[in-house]
Amino acid sequence: MQSLQKITSRFIPLRIENVDTDQIIPARFLKATTKDGFGKNLFRDWRYENDDETKPKADFVLNQKQYTGEILVAAKNFGCGSSREHAAWSIQDYGFKVVVSSFFADIFKNNALNNGVLPVTVTDAFLQQIFAVGATDTLTVDLENQTITIDATGASEKFDINAYKKTCMLNGYDDIDYLLNMKEEIEAYEKANQE
Amino acid sequence: MGKTIFDKIWDKHVVKIIQDGPSVVYIDKHLIHEVTSPQAFTGIEKRGAKLFRPKQIVATADHNVPTLHQELPIKDALSKFQVDTLIDNCKKHGVELYGLGHKYQGIVHVIGPELGITQPGMTIVCGDSHTSTHGAFGAIAFGIGTSEVQMVFASQCIMQSKPKLMRINIDGHLKKGVVSKDIILYIIAQISASGATGYFVEYAGSAIRALSMEARMTICNMSIEMGARGGMIAPDQTTYDYMQGRLFAPTGEAWDKKLAAWKELYTDADAKFDMEINIKAEDIDPMITYGTNPGMGLSVQGKLPTTESFSDATEKQNYEKALQYMGLTAGQSLLGMPVQNVFIGSCTNSRIEDFRLVASIIKGKQKHPSIKTLIVPGSQEVAKQIKAEGLDKIFEAAGVEIRQAGCSACLGMNEDKIPAGEYCISTSNRNFEGRQGAGARTLLASPLTAAAALLTGKITDIREILN
Numbered sequence: 127m128q129s130l131q132k133i134t135s136r137f138i139p140l141r142i143e144n145v146d147t148d149q150i151i152p153a154r155f156l157k158a159t160t161k162d163g164f165g166k167n168l169f170r171d172w173r174y175e176n177d178d179e180t181k182p183k184a185d186f187v188l189n190q191k192q193y194t195g196e197i198l199v200a201a202k203n204f205g206c207g208s209s210r211e212h213a214a215w216s217i218q219d220y221g222f223k224v225v226v227s228s229f230f231a232d233i234f235k236n237n238a239l240n241n242g243v244l245p246v247t248v249t250d251a252f253l254q255q256i257f258a259v260g261a262t263d264t265l266t267v268d269l270e271n272q273t274i275t276i277d278a279t280g281a282s283e284k285f286d287i288n289a290y291k292k293t294c295m296l297n298g299y300d301d302i303d304y305l306l307n308m309k310e311e312i313e314a315y316e317k318a319n320q321e
Numbered sequence: 322m323g324k325t326i327f328d329k330i331w332d333k334h335v336v337k338i339i340q341d342g343p344s345v346v347y348i349d350k351h352l353i354h355e356v357t358s359p360q361a362f363t364g365i366e367k368r369g370a371k372l373f374r375p376k377q378i379v380a381t382a383d384h385n386v387p388t389l390h391q392e393l394p395i396k397d398a399l400s401k402f403q404v405d406t407l408i409d410n411c412k413k414h415g416v417e418l419y420g421l422g423h424k425y426q427g428i429v430h431v432i433g434p435e436l437g438i439t440q441p442g443m444t445i446v447c448g449d450s451h452t453s454t455h456g457a458f459g460a461i462a463f464g465i466g467t468s469e470v471q472m473v474f475a476s477q478c479i480m481q482s483k484p485k486l487m488r489i490n491i492d493g494h495l496k497k498g499v500v501s502k503d504i505i506l507y508i509i510a511q512i513s514a515s516g517a518t519g520y521f522v523e524y525a526g527s528a529i530r531a532l533s534m535e536a537r538m539t540i541c542n543m544s545i546e547m548g549a550r551g552g553m554i555a556p557d558q559t560t561y562d563y564m565q566g567r568l569f570a571p572t573g574e575a576w577d578k579k580l581a582a583w584k585e586l587y588t589d590a591d592a593k594f595d596m597e598i599n600i601k602a603e604d605i606d607p608m609i610t611y612g613t614n615p616g617m618g619l620s621v622q623g624k625l626p627t628t629e630s631f632s633d634a635t636e637k638q639n640y641e642k643a644l645q646y647m648g649l650t651a652g653q654s655l656l657g658m659p660v661q662n663v664f665i666g667s668c669t670n671s672r673i674e675d676f677r678l679v680a681s682i683i684k685g686k687q688k689h690p691s692i693k694t695l696i697v698p699g700s701q702e703v704a705k706q707i708k709a710e711g712l713d714k715i716f717e718a719a720g721v722e723i724r725q726a727g728c729s730a731c732l733g734m735n736e737d738k739i740p741a742g743e744y745c746i747s748t749s750n751r752n753f754e755g756r757q758g759a760g761a762r763t764l765l766a767s768p769l770t771a772a773a774a775l776l777t778g779k780i781t782d783i784r785e786i787l788n
Contacts (some may be wrong), residue, residue: 143639144614148753157385157399159359159406166559171755201635203515206548207616207753208732209450210357211466231518232452232550233464234482240468282561289483297386300468305476306370308337308345312476315336315347 128242129298134266134277135221136195139257140187145200146207151216153208164212165219192261199226199256199265202222205234214241224267226274228253240300246274252283252299269295323589326555327486327521330461330586333658334361334444336478343480345738349443349472351378352429353416355385355407356396356734357448362410363770374477375415378440382407382420383428385734388724391421400735425568427726429702430454430668434538435702437567441556441583446473451668451750453544455539456553458560459586461521462555463551472661484550485519485595488588490526498784500678501536502670502748504528505543508600514616518548520596523588528602529554533561535674543670543750546615555587609655609784610752610765612643617752619655621770621782626654646754647762648742655764655780662745663775664695664757665729665768670748671699673706675768678710682772688720689778695737696721697729721775733758746774 155167173188182189193319198217204227205213214237225238226246238245246267246283248256255276255320256265263278275282287295294300305312324332337345346579358380372378385400395401404421411418419425433439441459446452448470455462463668465479472479488635499692511626523542529537538552544552561580564570582660585755606620619625627643628651631637644651665671665679676698688694696716698704703728707713716723730737733756739745741760748771752763764780773781 137635141635141638142642143635146614146751146753147757148732150749152685155732156356156734157403159403160363161360172510173758177759193409201639203548206514206518206753207450207545209448209464209466209551211360211448211468214466224698229518230513231515231548231668237466237468269770282362288342290339300477302364302368302468304480305345305398305480306368306470307342308476308478308660309373312336312347312373316477319333320348 127241127294127298127300130223130242130244130269131294132143132266132270133196134264135191135197135267136262137197137199137226137256138187138193140194140200141257143201144203144206147205147210147213148207150205150213151210156210156212161215163219164216165221168216168220196222197226197265197267198222198225199253201253202227202229202250206231209233211237211241214238214243218243226253226256226265231239237294242298244269244294244295246285248274248283248285252281255279255281324593325486325588326459326523326553326586327461328592329475330442331445331483339520343482344699346444346481347478348446348473349377349645350438350445352433352445352447352452353378353380353386353470354429354447354449355403357467357765358410358470359403360467362414362747364471366475366759368477372414372416372474376417377477379433380411380416380418380427380433381426384728386421386727386731387506388727388729388737391725397735398631401757410494424701428668428671428728431671431703434458435533435563435567435700436495437570440570441560441586445476446479450545453549453551454538454542454668456541456544456551457534459553459556459661461551461553464545464746470753472722479525484521487517487520487521487596487598488523488525488551488594489598489600491524491600491602493528495528496603496771497552498607499605500767500769500786501532501539503539503605503608505763506610506615506627507605509543509547509615510608510618512547512598514546514614515548516616517544520549522549522552524552524554525588530557533674534559535672539669543615546750553600556583569639607767607770609770609780611647611649611655612640612671613646615750615752615765618765621656621780624654625651627651627700656782658780659691659778660744660746660764660774660780661691661741662693662695662739663771664700664730664739664747664749665771666697666729667749668699668728669750670731671697671703672766673703675748676703676707676712677710679772680715682769683719683721683776684715686719686776688775691700691778692775693720694775695724695730697724697737698726700726730757739763744772745788746780
């Protein structure tokens with residue numbers, strides 16, 4: 127897994143609540159058997175008119191040239207709905223390293239963490255402050271210190287992440303490495319709980 | 322302090338607690354399907370690892386399968402490749418597969434319970450958010466991502482932080498024409514599509530106790546639609562009666578022993594929840610959704626909110642976006658509005674009881690000529706039972722075709738899609754933009770409300786037909 131320590135980047139503001147994983151990656155793109163190439167279909171039906179790549183929708187933020195960066199900032203309840211990890215794959219493949227919202231759906235949050243994409247939960251007020259700054263302003267996300275800062279204003283907020291997941295992200299470890307090393311303990315558990 | 326049913330099952334399955342981190346939780350049953358498993362198999366192979374406990378995994382093909390002519394090769398090349406990949410992976414890794422053509426094939430959350438694979442006290446996961454369905458048996462069951470599927474392949478364990486616990490008590494008697502789908506749509510409308518995020522929900526109360534297993538599954542199924550990782554109902558005699566004699570249910574002495582253990586699975590009187598909600602069954606009407614998330618629902622007699630009722634600018638903007646997508650106007654009523662499609666199916670409402678409900682309404686009547694239907698049983702077993710009870714004759718006489726088992730128009734991965742701009746009264750679980758096909762407009766409702774629309778061609782209060 128990709129590691130992440132600190133990032134300073136411009137951001138893409140997605141002022142939409144309850145962004146569900148069907149919007150992030152529509153079901154028709156779930157027929158793949160690999161994890162590759164999902165980025166081009168990220169927010170597919172919000173991005174293009176009639177599924178036509180030559181007809182980008184001008185009102186959608188990914189198509190607005192003034193916005194760019196490796197941080198996606200979305201309104202509350204981001205990633206609700208289906209458990210499809212394809213949503214996290216498409217966000218990562220598009221080039222995002224951090225997603226900021228005032229509220230994440232549980233399964234999406236885990237999926238993002240398992241793919242080296244950092245979900246940063248901020249307060250509603252801080253989210254509004256981010257939305258209020260200009261397109262060329264940057265955010266700095268510092269995982270070690272668990273802070274997110276609006277660089278133009280200096281406004282900063284702490285965010286939560288459990289110590290284990292933080293270590294994984296900082297070092298690029300994944301849970302499977304951990305679990306594979308637990309085999310003996312798991313076998314002992316099975317033996318003790320056999321019915 | 323007493324324990325909740327969740328605590329009792331969770332504590333028994335914790336292999337290890339990682340300090341300042343998640344717990345390592347043992348998984349009894351792992352259900353897989355074609356869409357969220359291929360990358361997990363590849364991941365395991367890349368590491369040179371093996372499946373740790375393949376005998377605790379059951380596979381089926383459901384999301385991508387056609388619902389007509391399942392005996393023929395799948396036409397869509399990508400779908401075919403994905404289903405074939407599942408067959409190869411199961412063969413290679415020793416996983417039991419109830420694939421296309423198998424008598425036990427069906428939607429993963431329908432076949433688990435009906436085959437007796439789902440049992441009280443278990444931990445069950447599947448790469449599908451509606452895994453919460455299995456909680457109806459008093460199991461901890463939740464959806465996982467593909468990385469987590471790979472974790473369970475590798476270790477039969479998953480890393481999870483213990484969720485907060487919520488109890489929703491529904492007491493009293495349901496009104497005529499109101500069924501379990503209305504209960505869960507009512508709850509989600511009350512607490513919103515994110516109202517239970519971070520929680521595991523226990524449903525309790527006399528109205529829940531009075532429900533059949535099929536009806537309980539419908540409620541637990543949609544727990545995820547209010548953000549809850551899972552929902553559960555303590556097992557009781559209804560549960561045991563449903564389970565006894567099912568294919569993989571224990572028998573003889575083993576049954577007696579299990580039954581004794583299952584009877585311990587209840588929430589102690591002095592157990593504490595992080596949140597508790599009380600609902601009167603009498604307050605619930607037949608429900609329907611009007612927007613683009615399952616929290617946007619109301620009584621079929623109700624009116625859509627006015628835009629002035631939203632004080633928050635972003636919320637107002639989101640409401641207007643939903644109305645525009647749905648082609649609806651703030652403040653309007655839905656009653657009498659024409660619909661073009663009726664979908665009866667999905668892991669929410671495709672069990673035998675759902676078909677009995679629909680048949681009871683359409684018996685001796687004709688489908689409205691303007692209505693197109695997708696009527697899809699949840700499994701081969703349900704399809705068989707429909708025939709055994711002669712329900713197929715009732716549908717046929719009404720001019721309605723019954724298809725073959727699969728997820729179908731719930732998510733439109735196969736060819737079963739709703740055309741852009743058309744309305745569909747759907748017994749499924751999600752009304753997200755484009756969920757049933759690009760531009761499709763989904764109105765979630767119960768099988769009874771769907772049956773009413775099937776006859777009238779418009780949004781109808783089922784009570785008008787029942788009276």
